[in-house]
Structures are given as structure tokens and as C-alpha cells.
Amino acid sequence: xxxxxxxxxxxxxxxxxxxxxxxxxxxxxxxxxxxxxxxxxxxxxxxxxxxxxxxxxxxxxxxxxxxxxxxxxxxxxxxxxxxxxxxxxxxxxxxxxxxxxxxxxxxxxxxxxxx
Amino acid sequence: xxxxxxxxxxxxxxxxxxxxxxxxxxxxxxxxxxxxxxxxxxxxxxxxxxxxxxxxxxxxxxxxxxxxxxxxxxxxxxxxxxxxxxxxxxxxxxxxxxxxxxxxxxxxxxxxxxxxx
Numbered sequence: 001x002x003x004x005x006x007x008x009x010x011x012x013x014x015x016x017x018x019x020x021x022x023x024x025x026x027x028x029x030x031x032x033x034x035x036x037x038x039x040x041x042x043x044x045x046x047x048x049x050x051x052x053x054x055x056x057x058x059x060x061x062x063x064x065x066x067x068x069x070x071x072x073x074x075x076x077x078x079x080x081x082x083x084x085x086x087x088x089x090x091x092x093x094x095x096x097x098x099x100x101x102x103x104x105x106x107x108x109x110x111x112x113x114x115x
Numbered sequence: 116x117x118x119x120x121x122x123x124x125x126x127x128x129x130x131x132x133x134x135x136x137x138x139x140x141x142x143x144x145x146x147x148x149x150x151x152x153x154x155x156x157x158x159x160x161x162x163x164x165x166x167x168x169x170x171x172x173x174x175x176x177x178x179x180x181x182x183x184x185x186x187x188x189x190x191x192x193x194x195x196x197x198x199x200x201x202x203x204x205x206x207x208x209x210x211x212x213x214x215x216x217x218x219x220x221x222x223x224x225x226x227x228x229x230x231x232x
Contacts, residue, residue: 031219042119042206042223043158088158092219101146101165101210103219107157 003027006089006106013079014114021087021109022073029091032065032072033103037086046087047074079113086110119224121207127230133195136227139188140209148221149182149192150206158206164190197231204228 006023013019023032031050035043047058049065049072056063062075072091076083090103120139128134140147148163162172167184175182179198184190194201208221 033219040225042208042226043221044223045220048220090221100170101212101219102148102160102163102171103221105158105160 004089004091004104004106006109008109009107010110010112012112012114015079015081017079019076019079019083019111020073021089022071023089023091023106024071025091025104026070027091027104028069029093029104030069031092031103032063033090033092034061034063034072034074035088035090035105037088037108039085043086043088076111079111081113081115084111084113119207119209119222121205121224121227123227124225125228125230127232128197129232130198131196132231133193134197134201134229134231136192136205136207136229138190138192138207138224140190140207141211141222142188144209144211144222145187146210146212146221147184147190148206148208148210149190150208150223151203152206152226153203161192194229197229199231202229202231 004023004025033048034046036046037043047056047063052069053067054065060077086108088108089106092103122137145166149161151159161174162182164184182192204226206223206226208223210221
């Protein structure tokens with residue numbers, strides 16, 4: 001089945017530092033999504049990407065959809081303590097085909113920010 | 116909208132007992148997903164429905180697990196009999212085919228933390 005390799009598995013950084021994480025896949029996806037999960041909650045969407053090469057920002061967050069459609073990265077600039085959580089990438093395939101409506105999730109990157 | 120609602124939020128039970136987890140998706144959403152999250156295995160998709168019909172249940176670990184969606188506003192995940200290795204956080208999520216919103220976005224509930232002793 002489809003699998004995503006997300007790295008790094010965890011990061012310990014100082015407040016103010018920039019963060020970068022990425023996902024790669026052996027399969028092509030038509031949509032890449034990045035979610036954040038805070039303790040005791042379910043994942044929440046941060047950024048959605050729909051076109052190869054697309055670069056999208058949401059405040060201090062920037063994500064890109066790789067040209068090959070097999071990878072994506074998420075950057076967080078000037079990290080703050082509330083950025084703590086688990087960040088998941090997810091790839092989705094078109095609604096009309098096999099796996100329609102389903103997303104494949106990476107294993108997550110656990111981010112710890114020290115004040 | 117209240118978002119995806121799950122109940123109970125916490126469940127502690129003894130091995131061998133039946134456990135039923137409940138989910139109310141966001142109104143109007145036509146996809147519903149059940150996930151299990153553990154430290155060892157991460158976020159695993161168990162089963163998902165489209166318009167109340169199960170589409171893919173290949174992630175259901177064993178026959179002890181079953182899921183139903185009798186109508187568009189309610190789904191259950193049942194474990195019978197439960198075992199200690201079933202201890203995990205179980206999430207329900209829903210999404211919509213409505214192109215006005217971010218396509219393929221899944222909206223997760225707060226989860227049910229299950230502990231089987």
C-alpha cells in the first residue's frame with residue numbers, strides 16, 4: 001500500500017529557531033496536507049497543497065508540494081513555545097479512483113520548543 | 116458547527132469486556148474515518164465510510180473489531196472482546212466532497228482514550 005516517510009521523527013529546538021520537516025513517498029499524490037496535533041486533541045489542518053510546485057504560507061508556516069508529487073516539506077520560522085506538538089503530513093488521491101477520499105498519513109514529527 | 120463529537124472521551128475496561136465507541140460527524144460530511152493512535156504504530160486508519168457505506172476496512176486488526184454507520188450522523192466502533200493490546204486513542208474524522216472547502220481535509224474529533232486492563 002501507499003506509505004509516507006516523514007522525517008525527522010522528533011526535534012528539540014530553542015525558541016526563535018527555524019524548523020524544517022519533510023515527507024517523501026513512493027507514490028504520487030494529488031494533494032498534500034499538513035496537520036498539527038496538540039496534546040489531548042485530534043490533528044488539525046495547517047496547510048493544504050493541490051498543485052505540484054505550489055508554495056503556500058500560513059503565518060510563520062510555509063509548505064511546498066514537490067515537483068515530482070512524491071514529496072512535501074513544512075517550514076516553521078521563528079518558533080515559539082506554542083508550536084509544540086506532533087506534525088503530520090498526509091497525501092490524498094483523487095476522489096474518483098482507488099483509495100478515493102482517503103489520506104495516507106506519515107508517522108509524525110514531534111516538536112519540542114525550549115523557551 | 117460543533118465539530119466531530121466522540122464519546123466517551125475516556126474508557127477504562129477489563130479484558131474480555133465489550134467496548135463501544137461513538138462518533139457524530141460534522142453535519143453534511145459524506146466521509147467518516149476511524150483511526151487508532153499508539154506510540155508504537157502511530158496513526159492507523161482502521162476503516163472509512165462514504166455515504167454510510169464501508170469503503171475500506173483493510174485496517175481493521177481482527178474480527179474482534181467492527182464498525183457501523185447506520186445513518187449520516189452516527190457511527191460506532193465496537194471491540195468484542197477487548198484485549199490489553201487494544202489500549203490506544205481512537206479518533207473519528209469526517210470530510211466533505213464539497214469543493215467550496217479545502218478538498219480532502221479531514222476534521223478530527225477529540226478522540227477516545229481506551230485503556231483495557
